[in-house]
Amino acid sequence: MSRNFLSSFAKTAAMTAAAAVISGSALAADFSGETIEWIIPFSEGGGSDKWARFYAPLLSEALPGKPAVVVKNMPGAGSTKGANFFADRARPDGLTILGTSGSTQFPFLLGDPRVKFDYADWNVVLASATGGVAYLPADLGAQWKEDPKAVIENTDFIYGSQGATRLDLVPQLAFELLGMQVDVVFGLKGRGDGRLMFERGEANIDYQTSSSFLSKVTPLVDEGRAVPIMTWGALDADGNIVRDPTFPDIPTFKEVYTQIKGEEPSGEAWEAWKAFFVAGFPAQKMVFLPNGTDQDIIDAYTAAFQTVIERPDFAQISKSRLGVYPQATGAKAETFKTAGTVVAPEPIAWVKGWLKDRYGVELK
Numbered sequence: 001m002s003r004n005f006l007s008s009f010a011k012t013a014a015m016t017a018a019a020a021v022i023s024g025s026a027l028a029a030d031f032s033g034e035t036i037e038w039i040i041p042f043s044e045g046g047g048s049d050k051w052a053r054f055y056a057p058l059l060s061e062a063l064p065g066k067p068a069v070v071v072k073n074m075p076g077a078g079s080t081k082g083a084n085f086f087a088d089r090a091r092p093d094g095l096t097i098l099g100t101s102g103s104t105q106f107p108f109l110l111g112d113p114r115v116k117f118d119y120a121d122w123n124v125v126l127a128s129a130t131g132g133v134a135y136l137p138a139d140l141g142a143q144w145k146e147d148p149k150a151v152i153e154n155t156d157f158i159y160g161s162q163g164a165t166r167l168d169l170v171p172q173l174a175f176e177l178l179g180m181q182v183d184v185v186f187g188l189k190g191r192g193d194g195r196l197m198f199e200r201g202e203a204n205i206d207y208q209t210s211s212s213f214l215s216k217v218t219p220l221v222d223e224g225r226a227v228p229i230m231t232w233g234a235l236d237a238d239g240n241i242v243r244d245p246t247f248p249d250i251p252t253f254k255e256v257y258t259q260i261k262g263e264e265p266s267g268e269a270w271e272a273w274k275a276f277f278v279a280g281f282p283a284q285k286m287v288f289l290p291n292g293t294d295q296d297i298i299d300a301y302t303a304a305f306q307t308v309i310e311r312p313d314f315a316q317i318s319k320s321r322l323g324v325y326p327q328a329t330g331a332k333a334e335t336f337k338t339a340g341t342v343v344a345p346e347p348i349a350w351v352k353g354w355l356k357d358r359y360g361v362e363l364k
Contacts, residue, residue, distance in 0.1 A: 029094065029300035032065030038287075039090075039098045041082025043075040045192025045216065047209030048101045051128060051285050054211070054321045055308065062304035075189035078163040079104045080114040087117035092292035094301070098122070099287050101209075102167035102280030105340050109279065109348060110165050110355075111363050119341040122288035125301040127336030129325035130284045131244040132232045134171060134207040134253075135217060137198070141227020148229070149260050157182040157205045160194035164359045167280050169351065170232060171207045173273050174253045176358070178260060180205075184359075192216070198226070209284070210246050210323035230256045234325075235282050241274070246323030268350050275347035283340030286333070305329045 038056060042048045052071045060069040074082035083104050090096040107115050136144055136151075144151045157175070161168040161184050175182045182205070188194055195216055197203040208217055213228075220226035233241040233252035241254050257265045265273075287305070289298055308314065309327045318327075328336050355361040 028296045030065045031063050031067035031094065031300075034065065034067040034095055036060070036063070036067050036069040036094070037096050038069055038071045039082050039086050039096065040071055040073050041075060041079035041086075041098075041104060042073065042101065043190035043192055044073050045195070045212070046190035047130065047212040048099055048285060049073060049190070049192065050211040050215055051130075051322060052099050054318070055126075055287075055305075058308045058311075059304055062307040064300055064304075077114050078107060078112075078166045080107055080112065080116075084114075084116040086288075086290065087121070090290040092290050092294065092297075094289065094293065094297035097125075097287055097289060097301070099285060102170070102284045102340070103162055105279060105284075106167060106169055106276065107163075107165045108341065109276075109343050110352060112165050113363075119337065121291040123290075123293055123298050124286050124288055124333045124337045125298065125329065126287040126305040127283060127328045127333040127340075128285040128322065129234075129282045129327075129336070131210045131234060131246055131281060131323060131325065132171070132207050133210070133213045133217070133228050133244075133247060133250065134174075134205065134230050135198075135213075135221070135226045135228045137201075137204055138224055138227060140204060141229065144227065144229050148256065152178060152180050152260065155181070155204070158185065158203045159183070159205050160185050160188050160197040160203045162186075162188045162190065162194075164355050164361045165363070167209075167284075169355075170273065170277055170280050173269070173276075173351075173354070174232070175205075177265065177269055177273065178253075178257060210244075210325070211321060214246075214320055214323060232277055232281055235278065241277075244323075246319075246325070268346075269354075272347040272350040272354070275343050276351065279340050279343050283336040286337060286340065302329050302333075 038052055040048050040052050056069040056071055060066060074085060086098040108119060140151060157180055159182050163186055191208055191212060194206050195208060198206040217226055228250050230253050231244040231247050231250050233254060234244045236242045241252055243252055254265060306329045352363050
């Protein structure tokens with residue numbers, strides 16, 4: 001799965017992005033005097049919220065007519081509430097867009113009964129890769145640096161989760177593969193709520209996607225209140241997991257596993273983890289227009305996002321907000337979409353079995 005993704009990405013990367021050329025039809029779209037509503041199906045303060053609020057003013061400036069772009073948080077049901085609303089209610093006039101995350105993709109992939117949407121119906125106009133960082137409180141973090149195996153063997157962890165079938169599946173399965181005893185508290189409406197649990201001392205392990213870690217957790221690290229212990233990593237051109245380019249000094253989960261277990265991870269559980277990691281992080285956040293949207297509107301959004309990511313200062317202004325990751329439009333965004341919404345049946349079946357055995361979550 002990961003090799004096919006990288007291969008497709010490499011091919012499309014070699015092409016001139018279709019979005020970079022504003023066709024005559026794209027020029028027909030004009031949003032003068034309009035307000036664009038950007039639905040984020042998570043609470044404020046999490047990675048998706050930070051990502052959307054970074055892009056919103058830049059998108060406003062780049063769209064024809066310079067409309068206002070307003071982020072509307074619509075959390076609930078592990079992000080399916082907002083996604084279902086978009087699928088059912090959004091008009092194809094370009095005035096409503098949806099930002100999704102792996103926490104929206106995973107319920108879709110796993111057949112969660114609350115999902116009433118189909119990614120195949122939507123038009124992707126931006127796709128953003130990202131990463132994730134797990135961290136501990138200062139006391140446990142100091143012990144971890146000395147002997148992570150001892151911390152794992154002698155600590156009862158508490159972790160706040162959005163749900164068993166959400167993007168939290170990736171860290172929760174990683175914790176289990178490491179042998180950590182973790183009491184998972186479900187029901188959070190966004191990863192920002194997990195961070196708040198950590199800050200209040202209600203959880204002693206947390207993870208955030210890169211955008212939220214950079215803006216909200218890095219100050220805790222600087223204050224000596226949090227210690228990063230691992231990232232989920234990134235993919236190289238051959239589909240191998242390597243260090244996250246935004247956090248090159250932090251070991252990956254794969255490295256930590258190898259250090260603790262004395263061998264590299266392998267087997268069905270590892271393959272399932274990697275498949276969902278690929279679906280959830282290298283292709284994590286996407287922006288969609290609804291089914292039935294005219295091509296001129298799609299072209300206008302695609303060209304606008306391409307204009308944003310081609311700004312001379314984009315790398316500088318995005319590094320501290322999003323991290324160092326690919327941002328894609330046009331054909332490359334379609335490649336991301338496929339990677340994030342298509343997973344082989346074997347890892348899906350394994351994860352469904354694990355969810356049933358571990359959390360009592362039964363999915364057909």
